Amino acid sequence: MMKFESNVYGYVNGQPTYSRDEFVYKARHLGPIENDAELIAYAEKVTHHWLNAGWHREFTSFYISDYALSEPRKSLTGNEFVRLKKLQRQAQEKEQEAERSRQWKQIGTYRYADNSVEEKFMDKDGNVKTVMAVAPHEDIC
Numbered sequence: 798m799m800k801f802e803s804n805v806y807g808y809v810n811g812q813p814t815y816s817r818d819e820f821v822y823k824a825r826h827l828g829p830i831e832n833d834a835e836l837i838a839y840a841e842k843v844t845h846h847w848l849n850a851g852w853h854r855e856f857t858s859f860y861i862s863d864y865a866l867s868e869p870r871k872s873l874t875g876n877e878f879v880r881l882k883k884l885q886r887q888a889q890e891k892e893q894e895a896e897r898s899r900q901w902k903q904i905g906t907y908r909y910a911d912n913s914v915e916e917k918f919m920d921k922d923g924n925v926k927t928v929m930a931v932a933p934h935e936d937i938c
Contacts, residue, residue, distance in 0.1 A: 806819070806820050807820045809823040809824050810823075817874065817875065818874045818875070821872065821873065821874050822874075824872075825872055827839075829874070829877070830873075830877055833880070833884055836873075836877060836880060836881055836884070837856060837881070837884060839869075839872070839873075840868075840869035840872075840873070840881055841856070843868045843869050843871075843872045844859065844868045844869055847859040856885060856888060857885065857888045857889045857892050859885075861881065861882055861885060869881065899920040899921060899922070899924070900920060900921040901918040901919070901920050901926070902918060902919055902920075903916055903917070903918055904917050904918060904919045904925075905917040906930075909933075911933035911934075912931065912933060912934050912935070912936065913929060913931055913932055913933040913934075914929070914930045914931035915927050915928065915929050915930065916928050916930050
């Protein structure tokens with residue numbers, strides 16, 4: 798019969814752990830992750846290559862949830878999780894700066910019978926992209 802201990806955080810394979818960090822280390826069979834590249838690689842592994850709602854995302858577009866049972870939060874310590882979110886924010890800012898430097902200019906707006914609206918843009922190098930501004934939808938009436 799197992800004796801109840803009030804200071805136990807949780808159990809991993811029947812072994813008591815006394816803090817969240819210790820619980821995470823034992824559960825993932827890995828100590829602290831010190832390197833940023835290893836942290837991103839581990840988070841990618843536990844999220845199945847940034848899979849969200851059936852879609853593979855990039856690191857910058859993956860929603861990192863604060864919910865305790867969602868990945869990668871579940872498999873990281875508090876400090877590792879905060880560091881991962883900071884790394885994502887830095888990567889997103891770098892990506893946004895690269896987009897701003899391309900100097901996109903709107904060259905057209907297209908309205909379709911399904912009530913969707915697409916906008917076409919051209920950058921300083923002549924590259925063209927199309928963005929759906931309004932998704933297809935029904936009329937209100």
